[in-house]
Amino acid sequence: QFLLAESGGGLVQPGDSLRLSCVDSQRTFKKHGMAWFRQASGKERKEREFVAGVPWNNSGSAYSQFAEGRFTVSRDKRSNTLTLQMDNLRPEDTAVYYCAATTSNVARMEATAYEDWGQGTQVTVSS
DSSP states (O other): OOSEEEEOOEEEOTTOOEEEEEEETTOOOTTSEEEEEEEOTTOOGGGOEEEEEEOTTOOOOEEOTTTTTTEEEEEETTTTEEEEEEOSOOGGGOEEEEEEEESSSSOOSOGGGOOEEOOOEEEEEOO
């Protein structure tokens, strides 16, 4: 059973935008750091790449270099939703995007630090 549910993926053209959402329907991760990761085709689970994250208290966000300036992560604790706004998408952004939660109260960049994951949502950027 997945406690985190992602949505919003799809097929878009280069330069387009997408908005991904991750809902914690059981309100399990209120005190957890949360983040978005991505896994490109042919990569293994352990190679999931950090995209962006938010600590449990919303005190700041962290981005990978490729996401800085194009992606925006936000967290709404009232609706228990983590959102990733992705603008100016590129073909190399094509991947399955996962939402994850960690008992660490900060948004760690290592996938191994996250205990709970959603099923993922496919993002394909192609002309």
